[in-house]
Amino acid sequence: MEDPAPIVFYTNRNCPWAHRAHIALAEMGLCYKEVHIDYSVPRTREYLQINPRGQVPTLVYGTQIIRESAIVAQFLADSVPSTHLTPRTGEPEDAVMRAQMAYFVETYFARVNKYYYPAIAAQTEVEADALGVQFNDAVCAEMEPLLQDAGPFFGGSKQLTMAEVRQLHTVSVC
Numbered sequence: 001m002e003d004p005a006p007i008v009f010y011t012n013r014n015c016p017w018a019h020r021a022h023i024a025l026a027e028m029g030l031c032y033k034e035v036h037i038d039y040s041v042p043r044t045r046e047y048l049q050i051n052p053r054g055q056v057p058t059l060v061y062g063t064q065i066i067r068e069s070a071i072v073a074q075f076l077a078d079s080v081p082s083t084h085l086t087p088r089t090g091e092p093e094d095a096v097m098r099a100q101m102a103y104f105v106e107t108y109f110a111r112v113n114k115y116y117y118p119a120i121a122a123q124t125e126v127e128a129d130a131l132g133v134q135f136n137d138a139v140c141a142e143m144e145p146l147l148q149d150a151g152p153f154f155g156g157s158k159q160l161t162m163a164e165v166r167q168l169h170t171v172s173v174c
Contacts, residue, residue, distance in 0.1 A: 005062030007032035010050065012039055017069040018057040023165050024076040028083055070105075073165050084159040097155055101163040104146050104154065108167060112138040 009025065009032045011018040025032060037047060043054035051058040051067055059066040059075065066075045077085040086101070087094040115138060119131035149156045154163035 008060040010058040020069040020073040024073040111142040
């Protein structure tokens with residue numbers, strides 16, 4: 001596949017948030033130049049001009065700069081006319097699937113993830129365990145009902161979807 005614009009991908013492979021974009025790039029087979037951002041040193045002036053926050057990932061697509069992992073992943077999926085990540089054939093069921101994927105991701109971040117970071121930062125094992133129970137309960141109550149037709153991927157897809165891409169990450173200090 002010929003890429004419509006040159007892609008430069010600023011990342012750090014230790015950043016789980018950047019994994020979203022890595023996965024989207026790999027799934028779509030897009031060619032890109034990868035630039036490693038070293039966390040152990042201050043960000044360069046050049047990189048801070050591209051991303052004033054100094055975070056990764058950042059995608060330069062032609063002359064456009066796209067920042068933030070979920071936005072980069074969605075942009076990449078949208079840059080290809082039709083992809084298994086977010087099917088766009090003009091059929092109503094594809095629009096419904098995209099809405100369901102967005103709801104799934106929103107549900108996780110609004111209803112479940114709020115227990116994850118406090119559990120990691122907990123000062124005692126008792127506090128961590130209690131938050132872990134709340135996290136597990138929220139997954140069971142909020143997420144599992146949305147996965148009734150999953151197999152092997154969201155919505156019964158046989159391939160990775162944007163629902164998985166946007167969920168595949170862990171705690172990060174990027």
